[in-house]
Amino acid sequence: MATIYDVARQAQVSPATVSRVLNGRTTVDPVMAARVHQAMQDLDYRPNAVARNLRLSQTSLWAVIISDIGNPFFTSMVRGVEDVAQSAGYSVVLCNTDEDPEKESRYIAAVLAERMAGVIISTSGRSAVINRLLEARIPVVAIDRQLRGVTIDTVLVDNEHGAGLATTHLLDNGYQRVACITGPRRISTAAQRLRGYQRALRARGREATDALVRYADFREEGGYRAMASLLDSDNPPDSVFATNNLMTVGAVECLVDRGIRVPDEVGVVGFDDIPWAHLVRPSLSTVSQPTYDLGRAAAGLLTERIANPSRLPSTVMLSTGLQVRDSSTRPS
């Protein structure tokens, strides 16, 4: 493949001039520039980004590290990141960890080895993992999940508020025993949504008992099992708030399998939408969040941090809204 030396020879200029034309930093005699362009075309010259990256000790790759590519929440988010990345001249390397620390570790190693320009991460994220990146001075933005023990740029939604909306809505519709299926304790999102649920109960003078709380894994099967466990308990709930989309699906499956009618017997509200939610019967009431914008915001923060590494970390919080559909409203 042709190099700038080949182009330089062909255009009868120096390699430096070719480089200048290529990057447009300094001004070059139009005649020479034209010759260079012609030569590049003749030789089908393709700039070698690897060499360029080595020389500049910086790359144009971002890593987006997420825990479940099968969750539409993350794909939508990634799309937001990607659109911004593209227009800022970056490419996105998608890293799916499946919540597996070893996979995560391998990806971090790749980020370090490839000297990637930045990372957007949403995993369980022990801060030890993140520290490896920060020590290497690689810009990092946390998305959807807050990281403990480190202060970095973060993009979140208003989890507590959203969870409160969902819970209050169920109470407003006459449900008495509202349960909560939340995610792993160590994940901020799970904790915040649980807290929002608890606060909403207390605000209505209800007791927030642990008997109505289940911790699952943010996945469909986990939601199913948690719902089953609630139904099998001494005092089953008459409604449930599930703190992510897949667990909501799992919970509803469980209800369907047992022939329990939604919303008549048990009301359901989930956090985050699923695709074709309107085709599901009953259609699911959810706390919707701006997934795509979440990605865009994170990409924006990353861009700013790359431009200005010493800038103080900031947190962006986007808002959520309640989407009332059929699964949570019963004729009173």
Add this chain to the structure above:
Amino acid sequence: MATIYDVARQAQVSPATVSRVLNGRTTVDPVMAARVHQAMQDLDYRPNAVARNLRLSQTSLWAVIISDIGNPFFTSMVRGVEDVAQSAGYSVVLCNTDEDPEKESRYIAAVLAERMAGVIISTSGRSAVINRLLEARIPVVAIDRQLRGVTIDTVLVDNEHGAGLATTHLLDNGYQRVACITGPRRISTAAQRLRGYQRALRARGREATDALVRYADFREEGGYRAMASLLDSDNPPDSVFATNNLMTVGAVECLVDRGIRVPDEVGVVGFDDIPWAHLVRPSLSTVSQPTYDLGRAAAGLLTERIANPSRLPSTVMLSTGLQVRDSSTRPS
């Protein structure tokens, strides 16, 4: 960040020896090797893949170019690719084109510039685009969609057969006027599934009329509009076969919106599953395909081609199966 020179100095050996230890190609005195390892640890040495790539003129990045990251079909496929890539020591750069030729072009440019190790592609793929890659001797595998005008490694499913299964199944269930909503003409998948539909009709002595065929865009809205167009036609169908998952969803939405009962008034079979298909009412009958394995197979082909570039291109065809659920069976 530490380089092999720093490590060499610390371990009191030459940089060449550090490089040897790093790559384990040649044998090194165990004592020295131990010193090197110690030094690497002390300095928290991270190999610089960029420099390595430049030196070797090869990278460990694969590009996976797909047209819609929002389609679970592709994400599942990507996951298959990724798992194989990981274990073969490659990372995956996900490139979402949204069927936009310009985005596609930018990604191809990035592939070329970054000298990526290989490409797995599933887009409209004018062969001109692919030729840029082939000319640069970058290994390419086509997935899901066949490329015209070039002979390269390809992974497909048995589209015609699957479409035949779906169509025959509808006829077997007493539907008389089976329509087909297929994808863009230029995409092989759309053409093959349409052909399978037509053949199945003829095999049953039916006429395969264009009046019952609609070309859409493989997306939800397209499916919706196509269904509407069919229903508004002079001779509306009593059943429909949609050639991908999202268009199936769109078609069903249209039917629901119009209060048309599925499967009683109109039967529906789709190609490819959607997540939580069982929660959708009525549950959707589909031609299921091994999406994850499709990705794995493509990754396998890519690995082989990288190892042996002169190897003859091969085509892998995986099979499909009919999943009968509620949307296509009516009491006769």
Add this chain to the structure above:
DNA sequence: CTGTTAGCGCATTCAC
């Protein structure tokens, strides 16, 4: 405004 030169970090000759 242009050309010469050096070096980014590494793997690989080639002598020893």
Add this chain to the structure above:
DNA sequence: GTGAATGCGCTAACAG
């Protein structure tokens, strides 16, 4: 089995 030297392709001084 080991070390010195070279170059992968590019950009950024610097000198002209």
